[in-house]
Amino acid sequence: MSELEHPGGPGGGVPAYDAVVLAGGAARRLGGADKPAVRVGGRTLLDRVLTACAGARTTVVVADPRPTARPVVWAREEPPGGGPLAALEAGLGHTTAEHALLLSADLPFLDARTVQELLAALRGTGADGVQLTDEGGREQPLVAAYRTSALRRELYALVSAHGALTGLPLRRLTARLDLTRLTGPVASFDCDTWDDIATARARIREHGHVLDEWISAVKDELGIDLDVDTGVLLDLARDAAHGVARPAAPLTTFLVGYAAARAGGDREAVADAARRAAALAARWADETTADGTPPAPMGGAPAGDAAPDATPDTRTDAR
Numbered sequence: 001m002s003e004l005e006h007p008g009g010p011g012g013g014v015p016a017y018d019a020v021v022l023a024g025g026a027a028r029r030l031g032g033a034d035k036p037a038v039r040v041g042g043r044t045l046l047d048r049v050l051t052a053c054a055g056a057r058t059t060v061v062v063a064d065p066r067p068t069a070r071p072v073v074w075a076r077e078e079p080p081g082g083g084p085l086a087a088l089e090a091g092l093g094h095t096t097a098e099h100a101l102l103l104s105a106d107l108p109f110l111d112a113r114t115v116q117e118l119l120a121a122l123r124g125t126g127a128d129g130v131q132l133t134d135e136g137g138r139e140q141p142l143v144a145a146y147r148t149s150a151l152r153r154e155l156y157a158l159v160s161a162h163g164a165l166t167g168l169p170l171r172r173l174t175a176r177l178d179l180t181r182l183t184g185p186v187a188s189f190d191c192d193t194w195d196d197i198a199t200a201r202a203r204i205r206e207h208g209h210v211l212d213e214w215i216s217a218v219k220d221e222l223g224i225d226l227d228v229d230t231g232v233l234l235d236l237a238r239d240a241a242h243g244v245a246r247p248a249a250p251l252t253t254f255l256v257g258y259a260a261a262r263a264g265g266d267r268e269a270v271a272d273a274a275r276r277a278a279a280l281a282a283r284w285a286d287e288t289t290a291d292g293t294p295p296a297p298m299g300g301a302p303a304g305d306a307a308p309d310a311t312p313d314t315r316t317d318a319r
Contacts, residue, residue, distance in 0.1 A: 015099070017119055019056035020091035021049055022084060022142060023063035023105035024076070029193050036063065036105040038197060041204045042217045043069070045106050045191060051220055052110040053101055060091040063105070069220050082166040084142070085173055089155050089165055095148055099123070102151075104142035106191040108200040114187040118145040121182055128177040132184035139181060140188040141174045150177055228270045236278045243285030252277055 023046055027035040036046035043051075046061070047069040053059060058073060065074045073094050077086035088102065099122055101115060114132070121130040128150035132143040154176045159165060191197050204213040215230060236256065237249040244252075256277050260269040 015119075015123065016057040016097045017055075017099045017101060017145070018095035018097040018148070019053040019059045019101040019103060020088065020095065021046070021053070021059065021061045021072075021103045021105050022087045022091070023061050024080065024087060025104075030197075035191070037066070038191070040108045040191075040197065040200045041213045043220055045108060047220060049103055049105055049107050049110055051216065052107070052112055052115055053103065054225070055112065055115070056101065057097055058095055060094045061105070062087040062091045069223075077166075079166065083168060084170040085155065085158065085165040085168045088151065088170075088173075092148065092151055092155070098148060100146055100148045100151070102142055102144050102146055104190060107143060107187065107189070108191060108204075109186045109189050110143065111187065114184055115145075117182060117184075118143075121145070121180065122147070125180055126178075127180045129174075129179045131174075131179055131181055132188040133181050134188045135185035139174070139179075140184075140190075141170050142190075143184065143188045144179075146177070226265070226267060226270070228267055229274075232271060232274045232278075236274050236281065239278055239281040239285070243281045248281075252281070 023036040027033055037044050050070055060073045060075050062075045075090040075094055077090040118130050122145045129144055129146035132140045134140055154173050191200055233253055237253050240252040241249040256273040259273040263269040
């Protein structure tokens with residue numbers, strides 16, 4: 001593999017990039033709370049951002065060190081609290097790739113797809129950087145991909161002009177760059193206030209998002225980096241619940257995962273185990289009487305009576 005390539009990202013072999021995450025702000029609008037540690041969907045805001053840029057060759061977090069879901073390089077601006085440009089300079093000193101993501105640590109809905117879109121847009125243009133814009137069309141310089149040479153060039157120019165970067169706003173740098181924009185109202189949503197946190201927490205529990213959010217959270221918690229077909233597993237759980245008994249659904253999917261792990265633990269192993277279990281559930285459900293009702297259980301109980309695994313004591317949905 002070329003030194004200019006990295007296996008991360010869809011399809012693998014994509015050009016290498018680094019990521020710089022700014023996580024050392026004062027969070028005044030949150031009353032001084034440790035914003036990167038605030039949890040949305042059971043995960044800290046910082047870990048959610050780190051998951052989105054997991055394909056980076058080097059990820060630098062500019063903040064005081066703390067536990068994170070994956071290893072990162074830690075950096076700190078001098079003096080601490082010197083502002084975004086000072087933090088960027090500190091983080092950029094640990095990067096070597098031609099392109100770098102610059103991200104804030106409060107983006108609950110940033111995902112790997114958006115990261116790849118930013119990088120692809122940067123590679124396809126001669127611009128210095130590509131920024132997302134939010135719902136109101138405002139540019140988000142901390143949800144962006146930049147050419148590291150352009151960042152270093154302009155940081156040097158600002159130091160030459162002002163003597164230091166401490167206290168300078170980020171727009172002093174971005175105003176000097178040739179930038180293009182991508183619309184990303186969801187991925188660019190950031191959490192500046194407790195109302196923003198409440199909005200983010202409510203959104204991930206909506207019907208169209210909760211399952212993907214939960215699966216992502218579980219994979220992060222367990223340290224699993226496996227892209228599986230969740231639809232296949234959901235279909236298997238449904239078939240086991242309907243064709244066998246409700247408690248069979250979670251137990252069957254657990255056994256499929258165990259079997260897949262023993263067979264190598266990759267996506268194909270999960271799919272193969274799920275197919276075999278689904279076929280078994282179908283055969284089980286097919287064993288009915290001619291009129292379509294289940295056969296009488298052993299012991300002579302009438303077919304219409306509740307089976308032992310459907311009594312109020314054992315049904316998982318009994319309340």
